[in-house]
Amino acid sequence: MEIERKFKVKELPKNIENYEKKEIEQGYLCIKPTVRIRRNNDEYTLNYKWKKQNIVEQKAIQNIEYEMPLTKENYEHLLEKVDNHMIIKTRYKVPLDNGLTAEVDVFHGNLEGLFFAEVEFPNVEASENFIGPSWMGEDISFDKRYDNTLLSKIDKFDKKYFE
Numbered sequence: 001m002e003i004e005r006k007f008k009v010k011e012l013p014k015n016i017e018n019y020e021k022k023e024i025e026q027g028y029l030c031i032k033p034t035v036r037i038r039r040n041n042d043e044y045t046l047n048y049k050w051k052k053q054n055i056v057e058q059k060a061i062q063n064i065e066y067e068m069p070l071t072k073e074n075y076e077h078l079l080e081k082v083d084n085h086m087i088i089k090t091r092y093k094v095p096l097d098n099g100l101t102a103e104v105d106v107f108h109g110n111l112e113g114l115f116f117a118e119v120e121f122p123n124v125e126a127s128e129n130f131i132g133p134s135w136m137g138e139d140i141s142f143d144k145r146y147d148n149t150l151l152s153k154i155d156k157f158d159k160k161y162f163e
Helices: 072-079 124-128
Strands: 002-009 020-030 034-040 043-050 061-070 083-095 101-107 115-120 136-139
Touching (some): 020 072, 034 072, 043 072
Antiparallel strands (some): 002 061, 002 115, 002 136, 020 034, 034 043, 043 061, 083 101, 101 115
């Protein structure tokens, strides 16, 4: 079970370029349930994600998620079947207190100018008690505008849409 929260970023963390990073490219083959392909540096995966029935999400997004490896050839074959736009982003892994990590996504291409952070938690209680660092802003976990499946439908980033 994946338990996460998303946050606006008031300002990118200092020296973000010094943190571990991944270059990610992902596209969606289906939205409900979510079926996604992803290139993460030189690794390729197929991801299947859905909501468990009768789960009440209040503070954190909760999904059941399976990830399976793909070959580069399989990935390239599935690229032709992706709906909408590919999402291209750099993901920085920024260490936080209590052994947590903020994954700060800085988008490129048609979403250039967008960035936000996600934090995964070991349980719902940890997500409820989380207080982010000063660079982290408003909780947007349930703001659909920041859902990657919907972001894939955006032709060009417009900051006003996200205010």
